[in-house]
Amino acid sequence: MQGPTHDRITETAKALGLDLPEACRPGVQANLDLLAQHARTLDDFLAGDET
Amino acid sequence: MTSRVEQALSAAQNDRHNAFTRILVDEARRDAATSKTGRLAGVPFAVKDLFDIAGLPTTAGARMRLDATPAKADATVITRLKAEGAVLIGTTNMDEYAYGFATVNAHFGTTLNPHAPDRLAGGSSGGSAAAVAAGVVPLALGSDTNGSIRVPASLCGVWGMRPAMDDMPLEGVFPFVHALDTVGPFTRSLADLKLAYEVMSCRVLATTSATPRIARLTGFFARNADPDALAAVATIDAEPLDLPMAEAARSAAFLITGAQGGALHLDTLKTRAMDYDPAVRDRLIAGAMLPSATYLRAQDMAARWRAQVTEAFQTCDILIAPSTPVTAPRIDAGTIEINGQTVSARANLGILAQPLSLAGIPVISAPVRKSGLPFGLQFATAPGREALLFDYLARLEAEGVLGASVLEAA
Numbered sequence: 001m002q003g004p005t006h007d008r009i010t011e012t013a014k015a016l017g018l019d020l021p022e023a024c025r026p027g028v029q030a031n032l033d034l035l036a037q038h039a040r041t042l043d044d045f046l047a048g049d050e051t
Numbered sequence: 052m053t054s055r056v057e058q059a060l061s062a063a064q065n066d067r068h069n070a071f072t073r074i075l076v077d078e079a080r081r082d083a084a085t086s087k088t089g090r091l092a093g094v095p096f097a098v099k100d101l102f103d104i105a106g107l108p109t110t111a112g113a114r115m116r117l118d119a120t121p122a123k124a125d126a127t128v129i130t131r132l133k134a135e136g137a138v139l140i141g142t143t144n145m146d147e148y149a150y151g152f153a154t155v156n157a158h159f160g161t162t163l164n165p166h167a168p169d170r171l172a173g174g175s176s177g178g179s180a181a182a183v184a185a186g187v188v189p190l191a192l193g194s195d196t197n198g199s200i201r202v203p204a205s206l207c208g209v210w211g212m213r214p215a216m217d218d219m220p221l222e223g224v225f226p227f228v229h230a231l232d233t234v235g236p237f238t239r240s241l242a243d244l245k246l247a248y249e250v251m252s253c254r255v256l257a258t259t260s261a262t263p264r265i266a267r268l269t270g271f272f273a274r275n276a277d278p279d280a281l282a283a284v285a286t287i288d289a290e291p292l293d294l295p296m297a298e299a300a301r302s303a304a305f306l307i308t309g310a311q312g313g314a315l316h317l318d319t320l321k322t323r324a325m326d327y328d329p330a331v332r333d334r335l336i337a338g339a340m341l342p343s344a345t346y347l348r349a350q351d352m353a354a355r356w357r358a359q360v361t362e363a364f365q366t367c368d369i370l371i372a373p374s375t376p377v378t379a380p381r382i383d384a385g386t387i388e389i390n391g392q393t394v395s396a397r398a399n400l401g402i403l404a405q406p407l408s409l410a411g412i413p414v415i416s417a418p419v420r421k422s423g424l425p426f427g428l429q430f431a432t433a434p435g436r437e438a439l440l441f442d443y444l445a446r447l448e449a450e451g452v453l454g455a456s457v458l459e460a461a
Contacts, residue, residue: 013336018321023325035305042352045298045302046348046352
């Protein structure tokens with residue numbers, strides 16, 4: 001079953017003009033998760049720095 | 052002097068560590084026959100496979116670039132080394148497009164650590180570090196975006212330098228992340244490192260008599276380092292210094308790298324995604340998908356971090372931190388332990404190098420003199436204080452604290 005994350009990756013790839021091969025999807029998802037972790041670290045720091 | 056080149060060529064041809072991707076026998080013999088003067092006369096050297104070499108395709112570690120249009124000229128830094136008599140003997144292995152800390156390449160294989168062939172050499176300039184550590188060449192060039200010189204220098208037990216941003220010309224160097232890309236040397240001695248740096252940067256460093264103020268970085272750098280590395284840092288007389296933005300700076304470097312690397316490769320990914328090393332491809336695609344707001348916040352963090360580091364240099368001259376969180380991990384493991392967590396080696400061996408990359412400052416990874424698996428310490432200074440840094444390191448080398456772990460070429 002394809003969930004919302006799958007749809008988001010598909011939509012973003014489409015917006016970039018990327019015809020995302022199915023074989024890439026698990027690796028791309030794992031790397032997006034890693035980038036999201038770093039974005040959270042950044043957001044947490046900036047939120048604390050601005051209070 | 053030709054014999055040094057012949058010895059290096061022979062050693063490269065018998066390389067057991069998969070350090071080399073191309074050996075330039077004819078070109079090296081031709082240059083050796085004509086290069087008889089200069090500060091590097093007859094010194095054989097190798098370059099990471101992302102520097103332009105006239106007449107050859109620049110692969111950047113990618114199979115899809117094996118038939119790329121040959122470079123019209125040597126990269127500027129190669130030209131400068133050759134002008135001083137150095138002789139280029141080959142190109143070295145790397146993570147594809149320099150995106151990794153392991154030198155695990157799906158097309159060209161994994162570079163083995165000369166100190167323990169079942170362990171990683173580090174990356175992405177691992178072929179260059181291994182070639183120097185194995186005694187094949189006394190000098191090799193790498194690039195360092197997030198730590199790609201300092202990580203393999205640490206794991207292979209040699210000297211490696213990331214110069215300050217914009218200190219070295221990048222003409223003829225395949226790009227990765229324009230905000231962070233630099234190039235620099237690997238050597239077996241500090242004196243060679245200084246000489247290579249001077250030639251590559253067209254500078255001559257004066258000897259200084261000043262006593263530098265030293266700070267060892269705590270906080271993020273201490274939390275994520277191996278106890279042995281921290282013990283090595285503790286042997287050096289230095290004041291503790293916490294830079295509280297370091298963790299967020301590392302994340303900012305990670306995000307900027309993903310976004311800029313992804314943008315650089317987007318057009319090629321649209322048409323040839325399946326020709327990439329899968330591990331690199333998926334990282335690049337994810338980076339290209341990063342929201343612009345996240346990228347801009349990372350750039351904002353970078354500016355704040357640089358201001359914090361600049362402020363730190365008001366009260367100290369040299370910052371010290373381990374180069375890598377651990378010694379060389381086993382190739383078959385794929386993961387390392389950092390601060391109690393199991394994480395990917397490929398993505399995290401540079402955790403302690405990335406914040407200093409983002410600061411844009413010159414950093415030398417110096418090998419700790421020890422038995423067993425090697426590791427390095429980072430010594431960073433403010434741009435323009437390189438002479439002070441080299442003189443300080445020379446004292447530590449003379450005291451026996453630092454020194455390369457070099458093997459003899461087969």
